Amino acid sequence: MQTHPKKLLVVITEAALEKMLVRDIRALGAHGYTVADVRGGGERGDRDADWEMNRSIRVEVIADEPVCARIAEHVLAHYCANFAVSMFVADCGVLRPQKY
Amino acid sequence: MDVVVLFFLLGVVARLAGSDLRLPEALYETLSIYLLLAIGLRGGAELSEQSILAVAPQALAVIAFGALIPLIAFPVLHRLGRLNRFDSAAIAAHYGSVSVVTFAVAVAYLMAREVAFEKHFPLFVALMEAPAIVVGVLLARSGAASKGRGVDWGTTLHEVLLGKSVVLLLGGLAIGWVAGHKALAPIEPLWFGLFKGVLALFLLEMGLVAASRIGEVRRHGVFLVAFGIAMPLLAAVLGVALARAVGMSEGGTMLLATLGASASYIAAPAALRIAVPEANPALSIGASLGVTFPFNVTLGIPIYLRLAQWAHS
Numbered sequence: 001m002q003t004h005p006k007k008l009l010v011v012i013t014e015a016a017l018e019k020m021l022v023r024d025i026r027a028l029g030a031h032g033y034t035v036a037d038v039r040g041g042g043e044r045g046d047r048d049a050d051w052e053m054n055r056s057i058r059v060e061v062i063a064d065e066p067v068c069a070r071i072a073e074h075v076l077a078h079y080c081a082n083f084a085v086s087m088f089v090a091d092c093g094v095l096r097p098q099k100y
Numbered sequence: 101m102d103v104v105v106l107f108f109l110l111g112v113v114a115r116l117a118g119s120d121l122r123l124p125e126a127l128y129e130t131l132s133i134y135l136l137l138a139i140g141l142r143g144g145a146e147l148s149e150q151s152i153l154a155v156a157p158q159a160l161a162v163i164a165f166g167a168l169i170p171l172i173a174f175p176v177l178h179r180l181g182r183l184n185r186f187d188s189a190a191i192a193a194h195y196g197s198v199s200v201v202t203f204a205v206a207v208a209y210l211m212a213r214e215v216a217f218e219k220h221f222p223l224f225v226a227l228m229e230a231p232a233i234v235v236g237v238l239l240a241r242s243g244a245a246s247k248g249r250g251v252d253w254g255t256t257l258h259e260v261l262l263g264k265s266v267v268l269l270l271g272g273l274a275i276g277w278v279a280g281h282k283a284l285a286p287i288e289p290l291w292f293g294l295f296k297g298v299l300a301l302f303l304l305e306m307g308l309v310a311a312s313r314i315g316e317v318r319r320h321g322v323f324l325v326a327f328g329i330a331m332p333l334l335a336a337v338l339g340v341a342l343a344r345a346v347g348m349s350e351g352g353t354m355l356l357a358t359l360g361a362s363a364s365y366i367a368a369p370a371a372l373r374i375a376v377p378e379a380n381p382a383l384s385i386g387a388s389l390g391v392t393f394p395f396n397v398t399l400g401i402p403i404y405l406r407l408a409q410w411a412h413s
Contacts, residue, residue: 014373016370016373016374019255020255020374045316045382048312049125050122050308050309050312051128051305051309052129052366052370053365053366053369053370053373053381053385079377082377082378083377
């Protein structure tokens with residue numbers, strides 16, 4: 001099986017940011033994204049999704065390195081100061097590189 | 101104490117005792133949609149039987165009332181509580197906006213005591229959601245510290261005006277208004293007959309959620325607790341005075357006092373998180389959900405009825 005190298009950017013943050021984050025991700029050049037509802041805790045306390053303002057999301061983007069870097073820098077600059085954000089980048093291999 | 105409040109207390113006790121009881125998220129969502137629509141429908145059906153113009157002066161007074169509360173709360177929080185501008189503005193906005201569930205408990209309380217009130221009151225609930233949020237955002241952004249950072253008004257207003265509480269309340273009002281009592285009759289068993297039972301179940305969940313906020317409230321000290329009790333009482337007195345001035349009934353006076361006293365925990369947090377992200381949501385939600393909501397549903401509502409009765413005697 002032949003795979004093509006891409007980057008996987010994962011942003012775990014407050015659900016209140018979903019609309020803006022998805023808009024930013026599209027505008028910064030990603031072809032797609034996946035959002036999942038998640039629970040967890042961190043330095044800003046536990047976010048156990050027991051009601052609507054306490055929900056968290058996990059947004060995943062697979063793209064070329066420059067696109068992931070642009071999105072990550074945008075998130076760092078605009079959201080990290082005031083929102084609960086956990087973010088990382090990992091290597092991944094895809095089967096259809098034109099899709100990402 | 102109304103029977104629905106006992107469900108709230110069960111939720112509080114269960115969470116404080118460390119029970120891991122929780123309602124599924126989808127059920128919580130469904131119940132809140134049901135409550136908002138049911139309240140809207142009931143108000144709309146009543147509205148269909150009277151002229152909109154007759155309600156207009158009271159509606160304008162209610163909007164002004166919603167905008168006034170944060171202007172009173174802000175200096176108290178900022179000067180007396182020494183909270184920063186963002187937190188003060190955010191909390192002020194929560195207290196000016198309203199809690200629909202507190203309103204529902206107040207209506208249940210009046211109906212159990214057979215106290216008459218203006219049945220189109222849900223219209224006023226919908227109208228009081230937004231003004232305080234707009235004022236709160238303006239207060240947060242009016243200081244020197246926030247120069248250079250504009251507000252994304254498009255996203256903020258979208259969040260406020262198209263958030264689920266306003267859409268469902270106004271949507272229910274519109275359906276009730278267009279359809280009228282007669283056309284609503286076949287669906288009444290679901291929307292009106294089951295209302296109090298659903299409210300009880302929702303309050304069980306609210307008890308669990310409110311009790312979870314107690315840790316946050318404790319971390320932020322006595323000022324927040326004192327504010328969370330004193331502010332609703334002050335706003336209730338203002339509500340009573342305003343209701344008398346615009347000629348509301350005894351029940352209507354109590355409901356306007358309750359609306360003034362209640363603090364938002366659905367519309368305001370969602371909009372302010374976007375418009376004023378610098379504010380710490382744990383403070384505003386801790387106060388509104390951890391202190392004011394429990395105070396209102398247990399002690400506040402009976403006090404507001406007393407106030408209204410006194411004002412009308």
